[in-house]
Amino acid sequence: xxxxxxxxxxxxxxDSRPADDNNSIRRRRLCxxxxxxxxxxxxxETIPLIVIKKDQNREQYDRSKIEAGVLRACYKRPIPVLxxxxxxxxxxxxxxxxxxxxxxxTIIGEIVMDKLKELDPVAxxxxxxxxxxxxxxxxxxxxxxxxxx
Ligand SMILES: [Zn+2]
Numbered sequence: 001x002x003x004x005x006x007x008x009x010x011x012x013x014x015d016s017r018p019a020d021d022n023n024s025i026r027r028r029r030l031c032x033x034x035x036x037x038x039x040x041x042x043x044x045e046t047i048p049l050i051v052i053k054k055d056q057n058r059e060q061y062d063r064s065k066i067e068a069g070v071l072r073a074c075y076k077r078p079i080p081v082l083x084x085x086x087x088x089x090x091x092x093x094x095x096x097x098x099x100x101x102x103x104x105x106t107i108i109g110e111i112v113m114d115k116l117k118e119l120d121p122v123a124x125x126x127x128x129x130x131x132x133x134x135x136x137x138x139x140x141x142x143x144x145x146x147x148x149x
Contacts, residue, residue, distance in 0.1 A: 003031035004038055016097045018089050025096055049095070050102045058102070063092060066112060073127035077120050087115045121147050 003011050008031060015028040024043045031037070049061035066088055074084055091112045095103060109131040116124040125144055132143075 003033060005036045006031060006034040008033035013097060016093055018093060047096060048101060052102055052104045054105060069127060073123040077123050079120050083119060087119050091115045
């Protein structure tokens with residue numbers, strides 16, 4: 001993105017968070033050329049982000065896929081919907097903070113797992129078991145023991 005002060009292309013994101021309307025992301029940017037800071041509001045749906053799946057196919061980033069996975073993992077867990085949404089917001093912000101145009105689905109999975117771990121251990125293990133494709137019960141138990149410690 002071009003710096004509005006010196007018109008150079010050398011800017012980077014220093015902070016990024018959901019804006020009040022929740023459909024856009026407020027970004028603080030720093031220009032490496034002139035050192036000035038400026039703020040942009042970018043609609044999430046207009047920020048191009050391509051997800052590289054495990055089979056190397058590419059698809060447009062889709063928040064509802066994260067939501068579906070997280071909601072499945074949180075099924076019947078005593079977690080307020082508000083907390084779940086906050087967690088997804090935080091994960092999404094982290095995804096967009098990277099400012100890469102492409103991101104591997106496994107990286108998104110790791111980011112979501114990190115956040116879920118803090119939210120609810122059972123939901124975390126459920127999500128991880130799907131995401132890491134635990135091959136057998138032992139791998140699953142190992143992961144479970146790790147977090148129960
Ligand atoms: Zn500048």
